[in-house]
Amino acid sequence: MLAAAASGDPEALRSAAREWIERNVPAEWLAAALAGDMDRLHAVRSPEAYREWYPPLGRSGLTVPTWPVEYGGLGLSRSQSGVVAAELRRARLTTLNVVGIGLVAPTLLQYGSEYQKQTLLGPIVDNTAKWCQLFSEPGAGSDLAGLSTKAERVDADTWRIDGQKVWSSFAHEADYGILLARTDPSLPKHQGITVFAFPMRHESVTVRPLRKISGDHEFNEVFINDAVVDDRLRIGEQGQGWEIARAVLAFERAMLSGAGSGLRERTSGSSIQTLVTAAKAAGAVDDPVMADEVVRLYVENQVVQLTNARARSLGREGAAPGQLKVLASEHNQRLQAALLDLTGAVVYDPEDASAARRAFGFLRSRGDTIGGGTSEVQRNNVAERVLGLPKDPFSDNTIPWRDIKRGPTA
Known part of the structure; x- marks a missing residue:
């Protein structure tokens, strides 16, 4: 019904989205949301209950209306998607798996293989596979391209990954992480980087919480010790990592x-x-x-x-x-x-x-x-x-990464 309404006028689409919501959202949740009573909504709809109920919403395509139909979306234009978004806001239906939906999925749609699109996008949208971002490192700071996590080929089909990541939101509950690793240290730091869809439920992965001033531990540090990863989970070409990383960061800024x-x-x-x-x-x-x-x-x-x-x-x-x-x-x-x-x-x-x-x-x-x-x-x-202003000068952009001095110097 929703996909069929996509070819019609905005009112037909609005009516179809609203009908799905009214038919599927628990009545007391919807009544509180439509009344604008957030205290009541929080009382009747716990986060746990919302997560348990959520998969059908994801599979409806309403949370990803611009995705192609073959990957679980509705194939809508940007203007049409605004109609759907308005109905979700009206019913206070927020998107779960924000890293997966906001960062990873657009990256897979742009750079991923058909195997990755077919196997990874569905569990992202229905929140049955949660994602985190494995970019920042203790030794790189704001210089993301200085990362030192390494991935080495074991054979044509597998990689071995070692390293440490930090400030990884939701890593403690993630099934996958989108990971940057250095695959060729002989190249300058912005080159020789590759992106992987990294399985987090792995005995070689240790996740430690970083508790914030607000009391929760959304952030984590992640330790990876000799994790073996299938080459089918490599996103894009080997060495294409910096281009893909910039795209991911643009998606992140748009999401935030x-x-x-x-x-x-x-x-x-x-x-x-x-x-x-x-x-x-x-x-x-x-x-x-x-x-x-x-x-x-x-x-x-x-x-x-x-x-x-x-x-x-x-x-x-x-x-x-x-x-x-x-x-x-x-x-x-x-x-x-x-x-x-x-x-x-x-x-x-x-x-x-x-x-x-x-x-x-x-x-x-x-x-x-x-x-x-x-x-x-x-x-x-x-x-x-x-604005086209001059870039800050960097002295290590053209030398091999392995030759860059790191750590304290005399």
């Missing part, structure tokens, strides 16, 4: 630029609607200073959402991912801080679940300008790639 727009409240904190509701309840309209702050943030949030929508519709001609990421992450920090200022001491009430969520959102937002590329790095990207 939705922060603060009410799209992913698990990681972004409370939405602008929550701030407006709290402001009304607190009588902020009678306080010109607070009213001005709420209105300013509301307008700013509209700018974030409209800029993201425009970027999606224009594709490569839209705003650069780095611009979107800086705009959204800094806005979300201001939004979460304003909500905390408005609600004040109630965040210390252990019996108030909504207050705990506001506190978590504020603490979690402190990392928005770091994760996915710091604002400083993003501004460099915008300066160099959008």
Whole structure:
């Protein structure tokens, strides 16, 4: 029904999406969502219950409407997909497996083999195979191309991988990671890198949590010791890794630029609607200073959402991912801080679940300008790639990676 509606007008598509939602979403979840009662929704729909119910939503194609039909999508255009997205937002149906959907799947669609598309995309979309990103390393810092995790061929069909990754979101619950490894140390650091779909449920993999100020451990460090990986899980050509990595990072920035727009409240904190509701309840309209702050943030949030929508519709001609990421992450920090200022001491009430969520959102937002590329790095990207300003000079871009000095020097 949904695929058939894709060739019709927007209203037919909206009607088909809404009909699927009304037929499949538990009635008490949908009633709370449509009423805009987030406290009630959180009470009746636990994260565990949502994850258990979620696979049919993924298999419906609604969460990936622009994917080709043969890989589980609806084959919609960007403009048509906006109709579906609006219905999902209306019912508060958020996408799970955000790394898989937002980073890995677009990469597989662009660079993956037919085997990878057929075997990996389905479990991504229905959340039966969760993914993490295995890029950052302790010794590379912001210089991602300096990575030292190595992959060596065992034979024509297999690789052996050794190394350490850090700041890997959701690695503790992931089935696969999209991994960068150095396959030719004789080449300069931006060359000789290859990408793998790396199985995480492996005895050679150790995952250790990195607990954040918000108390959870979304981040992890990952140790890989002599893991043998099938060559069919190599994404793209050997040595094509830096090109693919840049594409993945662009997808990541586009994904993270939705922060603060009410799209992913698990990681972004409370939405602008929550701030407006709290402001009304607190009588902020009678306080010109607070009213001005709420209105300013509301307008700013509209700018974030409209800029993201425009970027999606224009594709490569839209705003650069780095611009979107800086705009959204800094806005979300201001939004979460304003909500905390408005609600004040109630965040210390252990019996108030909504207050705990506001506190978590504020603490979690402190990392928005770091994760996915710091604002400083993003501004460099915008300066160099959008404005055409001169690049910072690097002294090690042309020498073999194995000859680059690493570690402390005398």
